[in-house]
Amino acid sequence: MREPRVELLWWEGCPSTDAALAMVREEMSAVGLDPEGVDVREVSTDEDAEREEFVGSPTIRVDGRDVQPLPDEPIGLACRVYRTGDGRVAPLPDPAEVRQTLITAMEGGGH
């Protein structure tokens, strides 16, 4: 199993960062990864958002792959809308979706 690069990009305008970080760390632990290995970066300006191709907070990427890609969403400082497995709107992705993205990357999948 390889150890993927896990990133959490956040913007201060959304209150979901702490919950997102806790969830990412929990899922990393669950699949045997070091939960402290997540790279947490603040996106605070439009320039940051452009450089990071940031479409909203929180954005969670594993080996550069977004856990719930939004190719048509405009880049900018915003709060991100996720869809849960049961179709609800949420500020965070399903933990299961994060875990599956981690597992896929560990098995050498994804990009």
Place this chain on the structure above:
Amino acid sequence: MAQASATKVGELAPALDLPDTNGMIHSLPGPGDAPATVVVWTCNHCPYALAWHERIVQVASDYENRGVRFLAVNSNDADRYPHDSLDAMRERVEAEDWPFPYLHDERQEAARAWAAQVTPHLYVLDPELQIRYEGAPDPDHMDPGQDAVWLREALDAVLAGSVPARPATDPVGCSIKWKQ
């Protein structure tokens, strides 16, 4: 831009004079006497506002026959957040058949006067337009079973002529997108 004033529970609500998605002006004080008024800052792109929206709509429906007035306000900077443009607001109202007007605070003066912080940010007013509740609809945006319980409690108290036992909670949501 920073907020210019802050509302507080017990104070008279600031005046409101804003167009809805059809250009009709809605005001506070308004025509006629409402036994209670709910003003909610909301928007089109915030996951918290979207998650709570159906619960607020249900409250509006449940309290319609008791004469409660509901007003939704969007103050976000549409230049930087096109999902919150007037056209996008209009499309949403038409697609979802909103039971209350969706007001466009293009100059953000209402948001500043009310000190609205996030979406959603709720205010419940009594018949004299004093603020009797300010905050979130209920404790958990992800649990539809919460059923906007804090909003309902506040409305029930105001309609009974009393003061809500829980006059304020922390509003939870996306920050108002101020013009730069």
